[in-house]
Amino acid sequence: MKIKGGKIIYGQCDSCGHVSDLDNAHRLASYILKNPPGNQSIKSGQDEVQMINSEGQTGSKEDKQKKKKVLAAEVGLDSELLEAFLVQLRDTYNRLVVNDKIDNDVADMMLTQDIKKFNLDRHLKDRVCYLIFQSMFDENPTKAFERNYELLTTYFNDLDPQLASCHIILNIQYLMKKRNIDDKYFGTVLKGFYDYSYIDEQYLIKWFENSDEWQKEAKEDFLFNEQLDNHYRQLSEPMINWMKSQAGQEEEYYEEEAEGEQGDVQQ
Template identity: 25%
Template sequence: MSLQNIGAANSDDAFYRYKMPKMQTKIEGRGNGIKTNIVNMVDIAKALARPASYTTKYFGCELGAQSKFDEKTGTCLVNGSHDTAKLAGLLEIFIKKYVQCYGCGNPETEILITKNQVIQLQCAACGFVSDVDMRDKLTSFILKNPPEQKKGSKDKKALRRAEKERLKEEAARQRIQEQLSAVTADMVMLSTNESEKKEKVISKASNKPNGISTPDLHATLVEELKANLRKGVSANQLKSHVGTLSGSDQEKLSALFEALFDGIEKGFAKEVVKKKNYLAAAINQDEGSQLLLLKAIESFCGKVSTTAALKEIALVLKALYDADLLEEEYVLQWYQEGLKGANKDSQIWKNAKPFIEWLQSAESESEEE
């Protein structure tokens, strides 16, 4: 079965975990009786976690044609002859309106109908509740045919977690093949050793534990990294440059995060997605580097001058989680330590809570299974 990423915006992401079958159609009948049969509509609808009757009805509404889904046979028919590309385009619009979260873009949403007969999408990842445009023709059909209560959510989460682990292994192998030759590996080891030496020297000179950065050193690192970014350097080129800088790994990663996102207001999460390759190149996929990245985010959020960026912290964490730069155990560890630390009253913990609760729910259900 040929698969594709859910959502047109994710079509080029090789590591995107949410997939659906590519649409297959077949023209049946002749003359006035000609119809288009969407052969695998049931499988597509299952991947989208939406009733196949919704997508079938949507095609009919948009094409101005009669459409019918047979629940017994799983047959999806739309009157007239319609090519696959056109129907696939309409399906993408359906996904954007009725499947993807309007906040983080995640397709893992549930349709809710309020007491006032308003259709909403509740995201299981970031907690955002999206209001569907009730002027759309399909909304009246959904109100008359509300979705059934979700069943087997534990099984679905277990499968999703298993798929996440499988894709993570594939992504790790591909990153190793693309980024690490034997020579590069030696260079990384050398750079790490040199960084550790520099960190000890700086820590001793400043007489501060763990080599905590002075304001002057941090500002110098940020400006130097900004200068490189303005030159349009690639992620791997920036990684090599970071390895030559003075300071601890935490200092350099905190400076890199600020250099990438300084001045950000609205659209923080979208910018993180755009620049995730720089972060991926700068860290190793282990406990230490993930916690360094989380502390860099925490430090940055403590400095932002607007609340707009801080409000998107759950979306930022979700974006990095989807990109396999953060794993749930380290995110939860960082969050629990933060609630007990000196900055326990920071707004960051409150804004991150919806994503943390989603991770904890998935973790607890997995342990029960």
């Protein structure tokens, strides 16, 4: 990848070898190839569970299927359905990334249609949100806020509108952990996602207060880890306090403005 003045000049897509300024379709395709659904370890609660496929396992076919089903159940998803979905996405990417005549907006629309028409099982949506999010952000997520906003929020709202904000918060936590981003930067990262409207103030407060509604939603996502969630909640306090103070200042401003308008009318 060539970088000049902090900007990407061009890069090479791992999925097709195509050299260009990598768009989000290339990034996601590359991430899926580097991080297939099989043979990955994910922390779920206090236990580490491993997503596996039947390749490379020993024992009878029945034993393999039983083991596969048990592990899939532990993370709340059907790995066979997920694999079928990813195969379909890969096929779409392969058609898109080699065709320079397809506009990025059209490509994004095609990918969104793929997501909708596949009619994903409820337990797969959090996993696909994970793949999309982790493909778009790296150890320096702040540089990608503007670039990824429209596409990521569109995907998440198409996939799982009721839990879209929940998926974003848990993926931020997992990104911090996976990329070994220093805890001291968590407030900055969280503020960036807030400033660019990935998450709204009301939902952040619901998360920060560890409300019953938040806990219920979070436990539906396979990334949820209570210990990790509490850790980052404590780190977020300065940022949340700042956010609340800004909201208070805005309310005072609008109240003063309204009073001024009333005074002008009376005069």
